[in-house]
Amino acid sequence: MTYFKKSEWLAERLGQAGLVIVDTRYALNDSEAGIRAYAEAHIPGAYYLKLSHDLSGPKRPGGEGGRHPLPEPAALAEVLGRIGIGRSTTVISYDDQGGAMASRLRWLLQWIGHDGDVFLLEGGFAAWQAAGHPVSSETPAVVEGITYEPVVQNGLLISQAEVRAKIGQAGTVIIDSREAPRYRGEVEPLDPAAGHIPGAINRFWNEGKRADGTWKSPEEQAERFAGLSKDDEIIVYCGSGVTATPNVFALQDAGFRNVKLYAGSWSDWSSDVENPVAVGDEEKA
Incomplete structure (x- = not known):
């Protein structure tokens, strides 16, 4: 589905x-x-x-x-x-x-x-x-009586310390979801340092869509991640944990099951001056 x-x-x-x-x-x-x-x-x-x-x-x-x-x-x-x-x-x-x-x-x-x-x-x-569908300026009322009971899936997450320990580890792939110039460290408009997590490969999240803006099929998403093993642990990050999420779903759609979000992403990583930073292109997967 x-x-x-x-x-x-x-x-x-x-x-x-x-x-x-x-x-x-x-x-x-x-x-x-x-x-x-x-x-x-x-x-x-x-x-x-x-x-x-x-x-x-x-x-x-x-x-x-x-x-x-x-x-x-x-x-x-x-x-x-x-x-x-x-x-x-x-x-x-x-x-x-x-x-x-x-x-x-x-x-x-x-x-x-x-x-x-x-x-x-x-x-x-x-x-x-x-498409000519109706729009509204009315704000719907707050709903009473619904209590959401969260069942947190912490296996979907990975911490900064865990990412640091995974760098260069066999069976782990780190994916940077930002645009290529930010990944390469040529520009950094938002965060303390320019570059990427060492060993990370670049798969810009917006490339998960076709030229007309529609989302690619599972088969097309799989082509974006060709060369990665379905047995790999895939760690995905971006600038602040937002634009990485389309890549998480693209990977899941393509059949990858061990996909984790580094929620703090580059803004968290670059806030610690002790963390290593790489620039330029890493070898493509």
């Missing part, structure tokens, strides 16, 4: 019981842009969750945990309950950032053991509008 749905699928199910729509639009250079866009127009019935508030925890001293630390499971569960998401609810998430923010929510739900289906809206809000 694919993890994305087209706007026609959602249009036919607006208002359906057991389905919650979540708007996750967010601009890294303007933290209020998403909520402004939501207030102006959104899919009818959609709730808004903000990356830096609802889908992340508070920033920690010294940059530990990165720019978007994971939220505490109990705090995330409270947020989910008030927008009507229980453990078996079907969720469809959208953004206008190519699916990166929507994927963050989908990964968080996987992390806390969600039982229901979680989909991304293919093409995001722009595709919804382009």
Whole structure:
């Protein structure tokens, strides 16, 4: 079963019981842009969750945990309950950032053991509008009486210390999901140091989509990761644990089962000056 749905699928199910729509639009250079866009127009019935508030925890001293630390499971569960998401609810998430923010929510739900289906809206809000579907500026009411019971799947995560110990280890592949210039250390607009984790290979997350913006098939995703063994432990990171999540799902779609997210990612790694940094291209897998 694919993890994305087209706007026609959602249009036919607006208002359906057991389905919650979540708007996750967010601009890294303007933290209020998403909520402004939501207030102006959104899919009818959609709730808004903000990356830096609802889908992340508070920033920690010294940059530990990165720019978007994971939220505490109990705090995330409270947020989910008030927008009507229980453990078996079907969720469809959208953004206008190519699916990166929507994927963050989908990964968080996987992390806390969600039982229901979680989909991304293919093409995001722009595709919804382009198809001529209705929009709304009304904010739906907070839902009462739903308590989300998280069952945390910590095997989906890996810590900075564990990543450090895995560098160069046989049977482990580290994937950097950022654009190539950031991976190579040619530019670094956000974090303390430029470069990448030594030994990491580069697979830019947005290459998981076709030229028209649709997500690639499992077979096409497998081609992106050709040369990697299904027996390998795959560690995926990006700048702050957000755009790595589409790569996590691409790998899972391609049949890789031992895939872990380094949630703090480069922003966490580069906050510690003792951590080694590599620049340039690593040998391709």
